[in-house]
Amino acid sequence: MKIALAQLNFCVGDLAGNTARIIDTIARARDELGARLVAFPELAITGYPPEDLLLRPGLHRRVEHALRQIMAAAQGIAVLVGHPEAADNLVYNSLSLLDGGVLMARYRKRCLPNYKVFDEKRYFTPGDQPCVVTLDGFSIGVSICEDIWHPATAQSARAAGAEVILNINASPWSQHKRDARLGAVRRAIDAAGIPVIYLNLVGGQDELVFDGASFALDASGEVTAEAPEFSETLMNVELTRSASGLKANGSLEPALSDEAAVYQAMVMGVRDYITKNRFGGAVIGLSGGIDSALTLAIAADALGADNVTAISMPSRYTADMSIDDALEQARTMGCECHVVSIEPTVDALNESLAPIFAGRAADVTEENIQARCRGILLMAYSNKTGRMVLTTGNKSEMAVGYATLYGDMAGGFAPLKDCPKTLVFRLSRWRNAQAEQPVIPPRVIERPPSAELRPDQKDTDSLPPYEVLDPILEAYVECDRSPHEIAADGFDLETVKRVARMVDRNEYKRRQAAPGVRITERAFGRDRRFPITSRYDEQEPVPGQ
Numbered sequence: 001m002k003i004a005l006a007q008l009n010f011c012v013g014d015l016a017g018n019t020a021r022i023i024d025t026i027a028r029a030r031d032e033l034g035a036r037l038v039a040f041p042e043l044a045i046t047g048y049p050p051e052d053l054l055l056r057p058g059l060h061r062r063v064e065h066a067l068r069q070i071m072a073a074a075q076g077i078a079v080l081v082g083h084p085e086a087a088d089n090l091v092y093n094s095l096s097l098l099d100g101g102v103l104m105a106r107y108r109k110r111c112l113p114n115y116k117v118f119d120e121k122r123y124f125t126p127g128d129q130p131c132v133v134t135l136d137g138f139s140i141g142v143s144i145c146e147d148i149w150h151p152a153t154a155q156s157a158r159a160a161g162a163e164v165i166l167n168i169n170a171s172p173w174s175q176h177k178r179d180a181r182l183g184a185v186r187r188a189i190d191a192a193g194i195p196v197i198y199l200n201l202v203g204g205q206d207e208l209v210f211d212g213a214s215f216a217l218d219a220s221g222e223v224t225a226e227a228p229e230f231s232e233t234l235m236n237v238e239l240t241r242s243a244s245g246l247k248a249n250g251s252l253e254p255a256l257s258d259e260a261a262v263y264q265a266m267v268m269g270v271r272d273y274i275t276k277n278r279f280g281g282a283v284i285g286l287s288g289g290i291d292s293a294l295t296l297a298i299a300a301d302a303l304g305a306d307n308v309t310a311i312s313m314p315s316r317y318t319a320d321m322s323i324d325d326a327l328e329q330a331r332t333m334g335c336e337c338h339v340v341s342i343e344p345t346v347d348a349l350n351e352s353l354a355p356i357f358a359g360r361a362a363d364v365t366e367e368n369i370q371a372r373c374r375g376i377l378l379m380a381y382s383n384k385t386g387r388m389v390l391t392t393g394n395k396s397e398m399a400v401g402y403a404t405l406y407g408d409m410a411g412g413f414a415p416l417k418d419c420p421k422t423l424v425f426r427l428s429r430w431r432n433a434q435a436e437q438p439v440i441p442p443r444v445i446e447r448p449p450s451a452e453l454r455p456d457q458k459d460t461d462s463l464p465p466y467e468v469l470d471p472i473l474e475a476y477v478e479c480d481r482s483p484h485e486i487a488a489d490g491f492d493l494e495t496v497k498r499v500a501r502m503v504d505r506n507e508y509k510r511r512q513a514a515p516g517v518r519i520t521e522r523a524f525g526r527d528r529r530f531p532i533t534s535r536y537d538e539q540e541p542v543p544g545q
Contacts, residue, residue, distance in 0.1 A: 001136045001239045003166070003248070004029035004038040007212040007227050008234075009203030011276050012047030015059075019045060019066040022081060023073045025234060030077040033236050036136060041168050041201035042082040042109075042145050043093065045070075048170035048201060048210075050084070054123045060086035067096060074098040078135055082144065082168050090125040095144060095168060097133050107131035109144040110153055117172060117208060117518070117526040120146075130160040138163060138239055138246070141194075145169040148198070149184045151191035158192040164239065164246050165194060170201040173211035173265055174521050178229075178255060181213075186221040195219050197248050202232055204272030207518045207526055209265045216248035225250025230264040259430035262423065262519055263298070266415045269517035270390070271302035273413050280386035281307035285378050285408070286330065286337065288312070288322025289449060291416060292392040293329055293440045294428050298415050299390055305334035309387060312339045313374045315346065317452045325441045332439050345373040367453035371407025379410055388412040391514050396421040396466060398513060398524055399473045400499060401506030402451075402459070409513055417516025418523040420473065421449070421466040464495055472499045478522035482538050500538060508532045 006025045010018045022040055029038035042048055045066045046059065053059050063083050070081060078099040085094035085108065093109040108127025112120040130153070132141045141162025147153040148167040157165055165188070171181065185196050195218045202212035209230075216225040216237050224247055227235045237250040256264065274282060282299045286292045299308045312326040323339065330337030349369055357365075378389045389411035393403045395418050403409050416424060428445050432438040449459040449466075463469055472491055475481045476499065483500050487493040510524050511532060522528050 001037070001138055002033065002035040003197065003237045003239060004033050004035035005197070005199045005214050005227065005233075005235045005237060006038055006040045006044075007200060007202050007214050008040070008044070008232050009272070010041075010044055010047040010201070011203075012050055012205055013053055014047065015045060015062045015066050018047060019069055022070055022079075026070070026073050026077060026079055028234060033234065035077060035236060037078040037080065039080040039166060039168055039197075039199050040082060041199055042095075042170040043084060044081055044201075045083040047205065049118075049205070049208075051123075054084055054091055057086075060084065060091075067098075071098045071101055071103065074101060078104070080142065080166065080168065082170075084124075091123055092127060093120065093124045093144060094127075095142060097142070099135075105131055105133045105142070107142050107144070109147060111146040111150045113146045116521070118146075130156045130162070132157060132160045132162045138241075141165045143167045145171060148188050148196065151188050154188035154192035154194075154196075158194055162192075163194055164248065165192070165196045166199070167196060168199045170210060172208040172518065173213075173261075175258065175262065175519055177211070178213055182215075182217075182223070185215075185217055189217060189219060189221050193219055195224075195246050195248050197225075197237055202230065202268075204269040204276075204517075206273070207269075207515045207523065209269045209272075209517055209519075211261070211265065216250060218247050219245050223252065224248055226252050226255075228253045229256050229261060230268050257430075259427055262419070263427055263431065265519055266298050266419070266517045267302045270298055270413065270415050273515075274303060274388055277388075279388040279412070281309070281388075282390050283309045283311065283378060283381050283385070283387040284390050284392065285374055286310035286312050286326040287392075287452070288319070288325040288444065289452075290424055290428055290440070290444050291394055291397075291421075293325075293444045294424055294431070295390055295392045295415050296329060296333065296335065297428075297431050297439050300333045300335055307387075308333075308335045309381070309385070310335050310337040311378065311381065312337065313342050313377055314339065315342050315370050315452070317370075317454060317457070319452065321443065321447075322452065325444050328441050329439065329444070332437065340377055342370060342373040342377065345376070346370055349373065367451070368404045368407055370453050371404035371451075372410075373407075375404075375407045375410035382412075390415060391516075392416065393513075394419050394421050394424050395520075395524070396463075396470055396473060398510055399477055399506075400463060400469070400502035401509050402463060403509065403513075405509055405512060409509070411514050414514040414516030417513065417525075418519045419517075420470045422470045464499065468495070469499065472496055473503070476500055476503060477524075477528065478520060504530075504534075504538075507534075 141157030201210040391411035
């Protein structure tokens with residue numbers, strides 16, 4: 001039996017558009033692939049995650065209308081589709097199996113994730129029963145996403161008569177997620193002893209990116225089919241029976257390298273955020289530094305060079321090489337680039353402020369004025385053209401507050417928000433290696449990073465070297481380790497304490513930052529939620545110890 005896995009990119013809230021795509025895909029799976037069953041991802045009708053849209057009664061009436069349309073289209077092929085289900089004043093995360101214009105079965109997700117980026121218990125009530133359907137002599141257990149991470153649900157499907165499990169997902173991507181998924185499904189297979197077909201959503205939704213990478217494993221845990229990552233596809237998996245049991249065979253796509261996966265995630269995140277929100281392209285402040293250079297490459301790859309504008313905004317502290325490198329990259333990538341000096345704007349502000357600043361020495365205020373002038377120029381261009389400002393700050397800077405509110409933080413989306421600085425360097429070198437000639441000038445990668453807001457400024461004037469800073473941040477931010485625990489790994493204790501203090505006191509800045517692509521397991525925003533107002537000090541000794 002042929003099962004078509006519809007690894008598609010849906011838009012949250014676009015019920016009419018999503019339903020039309022589902023109906024079109026049903027016809028393709030039946031007429032072009034000859035599939036007996038076509039499966040769609042978790043909550044495909046609404047898109048994932050619909051969040052508080054689920055609290056609106058009108059949404060559920062629209063879902064029921066969409067299901068009736070899909071049911072009418074389910075002729076000559078069975079359709080398995082995910083959707084919210086409102087029943088008896090409760091809401092379930094459900095799937096329906098439709099065949100011949102009839103509802104054959106309905107399953108309610110049993111394990112509701114409520115950690116990291118998930119808060120499904122806010123909206124859904126868990127189901128409590130397995131579901132096994134029989135098509136063409138094959139007994140198929142169905143489940144939804146988190147269910148497969150709990151081996152007991154696979155065991156209960158097997159006990160109910162399932163010979164294979166078809167699991168539909170909206171599983172967000174993060175680094176090394178592929179290995180984690182394979183491990184979880186193999187544990188389910190160890191418990192149930194039957195193959196699993198795993199279908200995943202693809203596309204960007206706000207901070208989240210879904211990578212697809214759907215797959216099938218046989219009863220021994222061997223990969224027998226795997227779809228491409230970060231790409232829509234309608235993949236046929238053929239379910240066959242032999243003396244050794246069932247197998248689900250299909251094409252096998254090679255896995256991406258770590259750098260390729262991160263880069264493709266950011267490209268998809270930028271493309272979908274801008275296009276789904278109907279912006280006319282992107283504008284970037286191109287400084288001649290590595291962060292804005294990588295951001296420009298990502299934007300051009302995501303949207304096409306014609307839809308990306310770069311603006312170089314030099315001041316008296318900007319090196320000539322910074323302007324030259326910015327212009328060279330824009331030419332290489334085919335992006336429009338303007339040079340607009342901020343000096344007149346800075347001078348005008350300093351003149352206006354002079355009377356109330358009298359008697360006060362110059363300090364970081366004057367540096368921040370420059371950054372905020374650039375933010376004003378970029379936002380003005382965005383207003384005039386309808387192109388969204390992409391901010392260029394990375395995770396290392398966001399962590400320690402090495403950024404200016406309403407300055408370089410001003411913008412609509414932050415591609416590098418969850419990307420540590422050391423990874424920025426790796427990705428820049430990787431991207432250059434994919435082209436016949438470097439798209440990022442090598443000098444941009446090789447020169448010491450600088451904000452260029454005062455004479456001879458270097459990032460290391462304010463921060464530890466990034467090869468020291470990033471491991472400390474990973475331990476403190478992503479692993480919740482204390483400064484003393486981190487220092488035990490060989491780091492200078494005073495340096496670790498200083499970094500921890502910087503992270504703690506800049507929560508107020510991060511709350512005001514633009515959303516950005518989540519690539520780690522502990523991104524700022526949806527993943528890591530600390531109070532802005534707090535006197536908790538991790539560096540104080542624990543009483544009794």
